[in-house]
Amino acid sequence: MKGLYSILLLSLSNLFMTFAWYGHLHLFKKMAWFAKLGLFGVIMISWGLALFEYIFQVPANRLGFVENGGPFSLFQLKVIQEVVTLTVFTLCAVFIFKTDKLGWNHVVGFALLVAAVYVIFKKW
Template sequence: MKGVYSLLLLTVSNLFMTFAWYGHLHLFKKMAWFAKLGLGGVILVSWGLALFEYVFQVPANRLGFEENGGPFSLFQLKVIQEVITLTVFTLCAVFVFKTDKLAWNHVVGFGLLVAAVYVIFRKW
């Protein structure tokens, strides 16, 4: 069960991360008050969002780590994090930011990431 909670918390964490890192490039510009902010203001807003990223990410990794009773090694946690990051980012870019379309090379790249997960999780 710790593994499931870890995955859910990592997903929520990545939602905050995506908006902290990329929201100001497209989505937040549409808000009048945000468009008036200088770089310093944008950085502060992004840091505020990133705080919530860490509020979810740190417990996710602690719960999921095998030395804390979770099911994942450090390598496994990192690979899981990357796959979740790219999945959340892709969904946000296509459906929320609406700046990009999912292309064949994205799908192939994600397939290679799934292959990486397989290789990292396989017991040799």
């Protein structure tokens, strides 16, 4: 269960991260008050969103880490984080930001990430 909770918390963390890092590039520009903000204002709002990223990310890693009773090593946590990051980002880019379409090259890239997960988790 700790592994599942860790992945769910990482997913929430990445949702906030995606909006903190990329929301201002497209989605937030549609809000009149946000469009008037200067770079410093955008940075402050992104920083505030990133706070929530860390509120979920730190407990996710602590919960999932093997030395804290979780099922994952540091390498495994990092690879899980990368896959979750790209999954959440892709869903946001395609369905929320609506700036990109999912192409064959994305699918191939994700398949390679799944292969990376397999290699990292494989006991040799």
